Amino acid sequence: MAFQGKLLRKLRKEKHLTQIELGKMVGLSQTMIARYEANANEPSSATLHKFARIFDTSTDYLFGLTTERKPSRAVKRTRKRLTISNWLPLMQGDESGNLVAIDFVSPVDPSLTQDNSFAFLIYDEAMSPYAGINSIAFARKDMNPAEGRMVIASYENKIYCRYYHTGKKGNVILLPENPNYMPVWVESSKDFLVYGVVIKIVYEPPIKRF
Numbered sequence: 001m002a003f004q005g006k007l008l009r010k011l012r013k014e015k016h017l018t019q020i021e022l023g024k025m026v027g028l029s030q031t032m033i034a035r036y037e038a039n040a041n042e043p044s045s046a047t048l049h050k051f052a053r054i055f056d057t058s059t060d061y062l063f064g065l066t067t068e069r070k071p072s073r074a075v076k077r078t079r080k081r082l083t084i085s086n087w088l089p090l091m092q093g094d095e096s097g098n099l100v101a102i103d104f105v106s107p108v109d110p111s112l113t114q115d116n117s118f119a120f121l122i123y124d125e126a127m128s129p130y131a132g133i134n135s136i137a138f139a140r141k142d143m144n145p146a147e148g149r150m151v152i153a154s155y156e157n158k159i160y161c162r163y164y165h166t167g168k169k170g171n172v173i174l175l176p177e178n179p180n181y182m183p184v185w186v187e188s189s190k191d192f193l194v195y196g197v198v199i200k201i202v203y204e205p206p207i208k209r210f
Helices: 005-014 019-026 030-037 045-054 073-082
Strands: 088-093 099-105 117-121 136-141 150-155 159-166 172-175 192-202
Touching (some): 005 030, 019 030, 045 099, 099 117, 117 192, 136 150, 150 172, 159 192
Parallel strands (some): 088 117
Antiparallel strands (some): 088 099, 117 136, 136 192, 150 159, 150 192, 159 172
């Protein structure tokens, strides 16, 4: 049985979400959501599980394999047990420049824990070739990074993955690796926040929890 785009559209409308809003929740474009709903493309396994969690349903329901919308009790019990394991939240930025969790990923280093670390989904090519779109940056929480470190930071309602640099006048500059992107000059410290220092970049996403 193929993915049922009409069911995704039905669930989205029931939650009063636009295609753009749903796309932001799963890290995809409005165009891709529209293609899923039209059955022009089929979501990846990782994206399917995101849809299932957002709409509190099962992947079987999204494929039309069952008419029961709620996950079985066994699945819910499994998910509850897994929440105590040491998986890191996978974050992305919202429209206000805050980090929001969209998934969970396996840590690449046992020293990275939920208390001191997080993962961030890269959305642009500013740090290419070291970090391209949809690669994952594992970061340790640190609000006072050393000069030249790659950081995850927020400025003027946007999240950046850039190199941290201090100018001659003490102002912060967020520098890209890709010369096609411009530096970000931080003019107001009250609108600037460093969430963490990047420890490692991975291009192939680690195994998801669910």
